[in-house]
Amino acid sequence: MSDCLFCKIAKGEIPSSKVYEDEQVFAFLDIDPQAPKHILVIPKTHIQSVAAVTPENAGVVAHIFEVIARIAAEQGFSEGFRVVSNVGEQGGQTVHHLHFHVLAGRDMTWPPG
Ligand code: 5GP
Numbered sequence: 001m002s003d004c005l006f007c008k009i010a011k012g013e014i015p016s017s018k019v020y021e022d023e024q025v026f027a028f029l030d031i032d033p034q035a036p037k038h039i040l041v042i043p044k045t046h047i048q049s050v051a052a053v054t055p056e057n058a059g060v061v062a063h064i065f066e067v068i069a070r071i072a073a074e075q076g077f078s079e080g081f082r083v084v085s086n087v088g089e090q091g092g093q094t095v096h097h098l099h100f101h102v103l104a105g106r107d108m109t110w111p112p113g
């Protein structure tokens with residue numbers, strides 16, 4: 001997707017504060033943090049949202065969760081954090097490239113609203 005913001009960030013065409021990168025996954029700081037630590041973890045391949053996860057592309061999603069666990073351990077917040085993925089307009093998704101928000105460093109409330 002040539003006009004996708006997160007495809008461009010994953011390729012380094014738009015600058016970001018990188019937290020982690022490998023062949024499949026890119027993680028970077030959210031530009032508008034909602035917690036003291038707010039990291040976005042994305043697949044490098046364009047997948048629209050959780051609603052577009054299939055048996056063919058689910059491998060990268062499993063890998064993303066391994067990466068999230070690794071980042072949490074490295075950054076010292078394994079004890080408590082939140083992972084969120086908004087889906088579609090009603091779900092509050094504004095960038096239509098699959099991403100997982102990793103939020104840490106404060107008490108979380110429920111329901112999220
Ligand atoms: P969504 O609303 O789709 O669940 O999440 C999109 C997230 O991307 C938002 O939290 C927003 O702050 C973040 N975001 C939007 N544009 C940029 C950008 O150019 N750079 C970074 N680092 N984050 C962005």
Ligand code: ZN
Nearest residue numbers: 004007046097
């Ligand atoms: Zn994309």
